[in-house]
Amino acid sequence: MADDLKTPLLDELEKGPWPSFITDIKSMAGKNDYCKDLLGQLEKSYEDKRGYWKHGGLVGVMGYGGGVIGRYSALPDEFPGVSHFHTVRVNQPSGWFYTTDALREIMDIWEEHGSGLTNMHGSTGDMVLLGTRTEELEPIFRALTAKGWDLGGSGSDLRTPSCCVGPARCEMACYDTLAMTYDLTKSYQDELHRPMFNYKYKIKMSGCPNDCTAAIARSDMGIIGIWRDDIKVDQAAFAEYVDSGMDIQGAVVDLCPTGCITVEGKEINIDDSDCVKCMHCLNRLPKALSPGDDKGFAVCLGAKAPIVEGALFGSVIIPFMKIEDGDFEPMHDLIERIWEFWDEHGTSRERIGEFIERISLATFLEGIGEDPSPKMVKAPRDNPYIFYEEYYEEEGASASEE
Amino acid sequence: MATEAKRVTDIGPPQYEQFLHPIIKDNYGKWLYHDSIKPGVLSHTGPAGTIFTVRCASPRLVSVNFLRDIMDLADKYSDGYFRFTSRNNIEFLLAKEENIDPLIVDLNAMGTLVGGTNNAISNVVHTQGWVHCHSAATDASGLVKAVMDELAEYFTSEKLPAKLRVAVACCLNMCGAVHASDIAILGLHRTPPRIDNNALPNQCEIPTTVASCPNNAIRPTSIEGKTTVKVDEDKCMYCGNCFTVCPAMPLADPLNDGVSIWVGGKISNARTEPMFTKLAIPYLPNNPPRWPEVTDAVKKIVELYAANARPFERVGEWINRIGWEKFFDMSGIEFTKYHLDDFRHAGTTYRRSLHNRY
Numbered sequence: 001m002a003d004d005l006k007t008p009l010l011d012e013l014e015k016g017p018w019p020s021f022i023t024d025i026k027s028m029a030g031k032n033d034y035c036k037d038l039l040g041q042l043e044k045s046y047e048d049k050r051g052y053w054k055h056g057g058l059v060g061v062m063g064y065g066g067g068v069i070g071r072y073s074a075l076p077d078e079f080p081g082v083s084h085f086h087t088v089r090v091n092q093p094s095g096w097f098y099t100t101d102a103l104r105e106i107m108d109i110w111e112e113h114g115s116g117l118t119n120m121h122g123s124t125g126d127m128v129l130l131g132t133r134t135e136e137l138e139p140i141f142r143a144l145t146a147k148g149w150d151l152g153g154s155g156s157d158l159r160t161p162s163c164c165v166g167p168a169r170c171e172m173a174c175y176d177t178l179a180m181t182y183d184l185t186k187s188y189q190d191e192l193h194r195p196m197f198n199y200k201y202k203i204k205m206s207g208c209p210n211d212c213t214a215a216i217a218r219s220d221m222g223i224i225g226i227w228r229d230d231i232k233v234d235q236a237a238f239a240e241y242v243d244s245g246m247d248i249q250g251a252v253v254d255l256c257p258t259g260c261i262t263v264e265g266k267e268i269n270i271d272d273s274d275c276v277k278c279m280h281c282l283n284r285l286p287k288a289l290s291p292g293d294d295k296g297f298a299v300c301l302g303a304k305a306p307i308v309e310g311a312l313f314g315s316v317i318i319p320f321m322k323i324e325d326g327d328f329e330p331m332h333d334l335i336e337r338i339w340e341f342w343d344e345h346g347t348s349r350e351r352i353g354e355f356i357e358r359i360s361l362a363t364f365l366e367g368i369g370e371d372p373s374p375k376m377v378k379a380p381r382d383n384p385y386i387f388y389e390e391y392y393e394e395e396g397a398s399a400s401e402e
Numbered sequence: 403m404a405t406e407a408k409r410v411t412d413i414g415p416p417q418y419e420q421f422l423h424p425i426i427k428d429n430y431g432k433w434l435y436h437d438s439i440k441p442g443v444l445s446h447t448g449p450a451g452t453i454f455t456v457r458c459a460s461p462r463l464v465s466v467n468f469l470r471d472i473m474d475l476a477d478k479y480s481d482g483y484f485r486f487t488s489r490n491n492i493e494f495l496l497a498k499e500e501n502i503d504p505l506i507v508d509l510n511a512m513g514t515l516v517g518g519t520n521n522a523i524s525n526v527v528h529t530q531g532w533v534h535c536h537s538a539a540t541d542a543s544g545l546v547k548a549v550m551d552e553l554a555e556y557f558t559s560e561k562l563p564a565k566l567r568v569a570v571a572c573c574l575n576m577c578g579a580v581h582a583s584d585i586a587i588l589g590l591h592r593t594p595p596r597i598d599n600n601a602l603p604n605q606c607e608i609p610t611t612v613a614s615c616p617n618n619a620i621r622p623t624s625i626e627g628k629t630t631v632k633v634d635e636d637k638c639m640y641c642g643n644c645f646t647v648c649p650a651m652p653l654a655d656p657l658n659d660g661v662s663i664w665v666g667g668k669i670s671n672a673r674t675e676p677m678f679t680k681l682a683i684p685y686l687p688n689n690p691p692r693w694p695e696v697t698d699a700v701k702k703i704v705e706l707y708a709a710n711a712r713p714f715e716r717v718g719e720w721i722n723r724i725g726w727e728k729f730f731d732m733s734g735i736e737f738t739k740y741h742l743d744d745f746r747h748a749g750t751t752y753r754r755s756l757h758n759r760y
Contacts, residue, residue: 012691013544016551019514021461021543028465035465038533045532045541046690049656053536055649063411071534087534094418096486100473102421107466116466120486123529123577130463130534142409148416164488167431168422169446169453169495176431178418189412209671213488216676217582217669237435247713255673255714280672280714287435305576308616308643310746313582313676349614349647 005029007039009046025117033081034115034131041079052079059086059134061141064193067151068137084133088114088140089126089152091185091192094178095165096121102147109143123218124202125162126152150189156349157195161185163205164212172282173207174225174295175323181205183328184335197339198346198355208291209279215300215314220352221335222300222314229292230272231282238288239266252284296322299334302353312353315361317368319375334368341367423483423495425453441560442516443502454496456505459515459525459550459557462490463533463543471512479505489525489567491518517558521565523704524557526550528570529577531589537642538572539659540589540688545570548692549587552701556708563711563720566704567668574641584717585700586664586679589688593658594638595651602630606648614647639745661686661696665703665729666718677718680726682733684740699735706733725759 013022028035041052057070069087076083090106106127110116115131122128132140141151152160161184164170166177184203185192191201204219206212208226215222242248243266253261260274261281268288270281282289299321300314321330338352345367346355356364365372374380419427429448436446444455460468472492476484479501480494487493494505506516518524526549529535531542549568556562571578572589580586602611611631612620619637623630631651633644644651663686667679682703686695703717710732711720721729730737743751 009691013547016547017515017554018547018550018557019459019461020547021463022547023513024461024463024465024468027467042532042541046544049659049688049690050654051532051535051538053532053534055536055645055652062409071536085534091415093415093421096488097418097421098484098486099421100476100482100484102416103469104473107469111466118464118466118469119462119530120460120464120469120492121462121490123527123579145410145413148413150411150413150415162488165485167433168418168426169429169433169455171433171435171446171448173431173433182415182418186414189414193412211669211671211676214579214582214669218579251713257673276671278671278673283672284714290435305571305574305579305581307575307641307646308614311576311581311678313678348610 005036005039007043010039010043028116031111032115034085035081035117037073037079037081038085038115038117038131041073041075041082044075044078053085057086059137061137061151064151065195066154066157066193069154071131082131085115085131086134086137088129088132088137089122089124089154089160090129090144091150091152091160092121092125092127092162094163094181095168096125096162097168105147106144106149109140109147113140113143124152124159125204126160151193153192153195153200155195156197156199157193157201158188158191158197159200159202160192161203161205162213164207166205166207170207171286171290172210172225172279174227174291175207175297177205177207177223177225179326180223180323180328180331184331187328187332188335191339198342199349199351201339201352205297209277210283215303217303217311217313218305219303219314220301221338222303223297224300225291225295225297226277226320227292227295228320229294231270231275232290232292233268233270234288234290235267238268238285241285241288242266252281255280296320301338302351302356304351304353308349309354309357312357314353315356316376317365317370319373337368421483421485423453423481423497425451425497426483426495429453438520438560439502441522441558442506442519444519445499451497452499454499454502456494456496456502456509456516457487457491457518458494458509459518460486460490460492461543461547462525462528475505475508475512478508487525489518489527491525515554515558519560521560521562522557523550523553523562523566523568526568526570527578527580527583529572531572535572537575537645537653538589539591539654540572540661541690542570542572542578542589544690545587545661545693545696548697549700552697553704556704562704562708564714564716566707566717568700575646580664580667581678582667582669582676583679584665584667585703586667587696587700588662588664589659590662590685591640591642591653591655591659592685593653593655594633594635594640595642595645595653596655597631597633598650598652599625599628599630602648602650603628605650606631611644611648611651614643616641616643620644656688660688661693663696663699663703666716666721668716668718673714674716674719674722679718681741682729682735684738703733727759 119128163177204215299318303314428450569580569583663683664679
């Protein structure tokens with residue numbers, strides 16, 4: 001690292017067993033001024049207990065409105081190497097799978113044109129290239145696209161869709177999360193690159209209710225795998241679990257939320273009519289139990305962090321649907337109905353979850369053309385303030401009907 | 403003279419199949435089951451054979467140097483195939499079981515740890531902090547490093563009652579989505595924005611700024627003939643939404659910014675429904691570089707949970723079983739007026755039954 005740089009506070013973060021980001025950045029500090037001055041500014045933040053980055057800044061590549069986050073140091077005279085320190089979001093491959101050949105090409109581009117620092121990966125899923133100058137953005141974009149890569153989303157647009165490992169390495173996957181992520185990303189490039197929504201719209205795809213991408217909490221549209229028929233049971237494999245001495249009663253039967261599992265001897269019986277597909281027994285007994293054959297997914301809308309009206313989990317809007325023969329058209333149709341209604345009636349900086357809360361689920365369902373279902377609520381309303389739309393008139397004739 | 407390549411746009415990400423290991427490609431959608439070999443090592447088996455996964459920690463903020471070291475190991479042990487998880491771990495995908503132990507030796511030699519599977523603390527989802535964000539109330543990478551140095555043994559073992567998910571977000575925007583983690587570390591501001599009345603009229607749109615406040619605390623005003631805004635400080639809850647739309651209203655306050663601790667959230671549907679995290683400790687000071695008050699508090703909660711929860715009980719499930727009064731009693735964490743919700747739907751958190759433990 002550069003000899004003249006003293007970072008006594010950051011040096012403390014080189015101790016201990018967890019891998020140190022400071023040691024790593026220091027390994028770059030002799031190579032470029034970005035990293036040297038990043039360490040200098042961060043050391044100052046640690047001394048003063050505050051950040052020294054300016055608020056945003058509109059930068060990007062030609063023809064795109066998203067994918068680059070402008071960032072400038074508030075102390076450019078002191079730390080000129082980070083006077084510009086923009087972020088480039090690169091759309092990750094489905095499931096975050098890489099080959100070394102492919103990622104090395106990106107690392108070479110990034111070392112030539114930026115700080116050489118990354119986030120693998122950002123919160124939404126993108127590969128984040130952390131820290132470059134405005135004049136480097138267009139060359140980076142050209143170099144990336146020449147190798148087959150493109151930018152992700154930012155601002156009020158479709159954010160880069162992401163998914164769990166899915167059928168690529170998980171026996172629980174109820175639909176092809178990688179294929180759907182790829183299809184939606186490719187189908188909505190315009191919505192991804194050119195912000196024109198009320199606010200951000202994140203899509204995350206998890207293959208089962210274990211929800212490894214946190215779709216229920218972190219995505220405006222969570223597409224979560226589920227099945228409708230019976231759990232598939234391999235009794236011979238179950239008997240092996242019993243023979244292994246596993247505490248089946250304590251670890252499985254007693255923890256079933258609906259009490260629908262019974263065990264007699266070495267045989268497991270599940271009353272699937274009461275099963276809520278929570279996944280616990282499948283997680284404990286992966287060799288004996290697996291999701292049924294009638295597999296698909298549920299669509300949950302509206303999850304978000306607290307800003308502005310409070311944190312929300314996604315609400316079930318479509319309790320079950322499936323993709324047949326790789327035809328994603330029904331999914332496109334659903335997404336476009338949702339976007340159209342939100343676009344027309346939502347307000348600026350209003351996430352879809354806040355929009356649904358404001359206009360009511362009933363109005364939203366009507367707006368996108370879906371019928372209500374008890375699978376969409378914890379319980380029916382417990383107040384009597386009902387907006388009746390049908391009523392009788394004096395003459396006895398039925399009046400208002402839509 | 404070199405001709406510049408034609409400019410292309412909107413090509414999207416590369417097709418993922420080219421990045422899949424041949425065993426994964428052959429077993430795609432046909433996996434039969436998985437096994438846990440030891441902490442950080444899994445095997446997945448399908449009709450076309452078994453793939454072994456070795457999972458290691460990553461600081462997430464990593465350089466090309468770190469990644470090239472990782473890729474050298476992937477070339478050496480996993481045919482050049484690897485992936486990242488949704489919690490920013492790195493996974494090597496091995497065809498040969500005999501490569502597991504040498505890979506682990508090399509990973510440990512390069513300064514990282516293998517683990518994060520099953521009943522472990524996995525990698526910490528976190529945000530940018532002072533490294534890259536304008537609205538951070540604390541650092542994120544440093545907090546994660548300090549906390550995980552203390553908790554590393556829970557990453558490399560599977561001795562907890564259930565999996566434990568820790569997340570760090572450096573302000574209420576929560577890019578790290580800490581609102582559904584077993585333990586969440588959340589940076590927060592505690593004082594209203596300081597308005598730069600000279601800059602505001604040029605930098606900010608007044609109606610947008612006024613509308614940004616969830617508590618209607620912002621009003622237009624005029625100072626020396628210039629239109630700007632004022633903040634009703636009694637109504638301000640320091641959410642920072644105004645700063646997002648108006649750069650002339652910064653909240654950073656080194657004297658008062660700090661960290662809060664939240665517990666009991668979960669994402670998965672296993673056994674119980676997904677749950678939000680709930681407030682445990684309203685404020686701890688920013689004390690870089692190692693945040694001793696924060697690491698101490700988190701470690702105590704983890705150890706209390708490890709000693710008292712039943713097998714497979716997540717932190718929130720454990721607390722729901724024993725009751726919040728007992729959680730505060732056992733942990734010694736003071737219950738204050740700040741623990742009482744006063745935002746939208748606050749009443750839904752009030753105890754509206756006689757189901758109390760005495």
